[in-house]
Amino acid sequence: MTATPHLLVDPVRLEANLARTHAALAGLAVRPHAKTHKSLEVARRQLAAGAVGLSVATVSEAEVFARVCDDLFVAYPVFFDAERTARVRALAGRVRLTVGISGTDALPDVPGLRVLVEVDPGMGRSGAPAADAGRIAAAAQAAGLVVDGVFAFPGHSYSPDGRARAAADEARELARAVESLAAQGITARVVSGGSTPSVEFADRGVLTEYRPGVYVFGDAQQVELGTVTFDDVALSVVATVVARFEGRVVADAGSKVLGADRPAYASGFGRLPDHPGARITALSEHHATITGFDAPVGTRVRIVPNHVCSAVNLADELQVVGAQPWRVDARGCNV
């Protein structure tokens, strides 16, 4: 038995998640976000299940996934210092590479590089106002870049009653951005959006491409948002009850395994799918304090992390039911 704590993947559920979500997105190009799994093994399965390519968050993630995928989109407003410019030039010579831009302050000096203009879909994080997209696109063209279109990430879909609204906000803002490009004589061939919570609300009248990430595994956030059920979740942390006190037990999976993510709507710091009434009321680096559940010291429990992207990035490998472990090839690839 593998020592606890460790991450365990159910590959049957994973394949079911790919099939179900890719089918739900029929008619759109599906470009999954590899930041969730950071694993070449998972990337291969996404491509086999019909993904047109992969999204990544950093240039170093792109360098890793270029081993298995020749069509990569860095869905991030990369800052192009000399070091990163050299790396992007090298990578663009080997694969079909697209990067995000969200302004005109520091356009890349990589002639012919494909770019998408990032648009704020009403989340207020990154992305230009839709009305600015045409101006940014024109400046990018003038700088020798190839403008393929626009993209957004509707992160405000991570709200129990916000999924449909975030998808609608995103579609509206991306449509405005497409018009803004058209006013500059630039055609947006790619209109890329999406998040896992908003899959069922994907607007095919506006989007051409969708970038789901978490869908591959699912997590407690998705369950509590209503996107999936625990029966769909393909990754859990296997932990051991190490101490038992009046009214609580302690398991050996803390924030250095589960991640510390705890959105306001969450019921705790993760969930025990086999014990729906249990709550993780506190999380330290190596302790999950669990109430509403009792078991002897030594009992193994499954814990579904709140945010699977964080949990995976803390691990070097994923145990796999019925197979050899998968490496987290891009763990820590932040640059």
Add this chain to the structure above:
Amino acid sequence: MTATPHLLVDPVRLEANLARTHAALAGLAVRPHAKTHKSLEVARRQLAAGAVGLSVATVSEAEVFARVCDDLFVAYPVFFDAERTARVRALAGRVRLTVGISGTDALPDVPGLRVLVEVDPGMGRSGAPAADAGRIAAAAQAAGLVVDGVFAFPGHSYSPDGRARAAADEARELARAVESLAAQGITARVVSGGSTPSVEFADRGVLTEYRPGVYVFGDAQQVELGTVTFDDVALSVVATVVARFEGRVVADAGSKVLGADRPAYASGFGRLPDHPGARITALSEHHATITGFDAPVGTRVRIVPNHVCSAVNLADELQVVGAQPWRVDARGCNV
């Protein structure tokens, strides 16, 4: 210039933190918690500055730090399955090893192993009620273990007005635990406690040993708790402004670099020590959204993470001012 984001250590401040805190704990054995830095380079400096040994959180951390330290305490109620029992036996044959126990349900089958009984100092996480400590110690002795004393972690010191109270709670409960052992004829030679926020309140009438962790680097939590100032903080994340919008900028250090820890008393998801009015109002995996601060795209900024233990555990190495990088040797050592 090293690409951003990366972690940068100021070794002069680090040495000053060691000297100041070890001096503040004069009269107590100082056994720093290595989970904070996970680095052999830092451990060597702590030992050179007078630490009697190291605390660690897991057996795998102990295996790493056994390379530079022959006196290790696993300050955690380790569960002894067959695999971990074999590892602890091997390690106890090489170094002076002590482990925590917090009950009698699964005592280790490692004859002669030194143990400390974990006591709840009023935090309500792990640790037995003080009145049970004697019973647990007697059972441990009967099982062939060597009971050296008791320990606690006053984690409720992580509260702006809770530092002195947590130290007092801890001293009271540890004193009760010592009496509980005495009633069984067992002398507590070691009474180990402490946390960084409660250093200045260490009770020398009760404690014999202190286990500070975060003190080596400091972090935004410690500044906001009032333990240290930004001028004491020896580790920061170097990030780049990658996008600039009306009322906010985005830097390229997200939760996969800073960690997602955000206690209720924190002013945000980390702090910019050079810009005291700036606030990190939102954190995604690769985005820090910063308000109260404006700078052009490409500007480098220093960000002090809320919880340095989490940030270090996300990195493979630490850049060091004026020296070669230090490896995070025990990164991910959770088992």
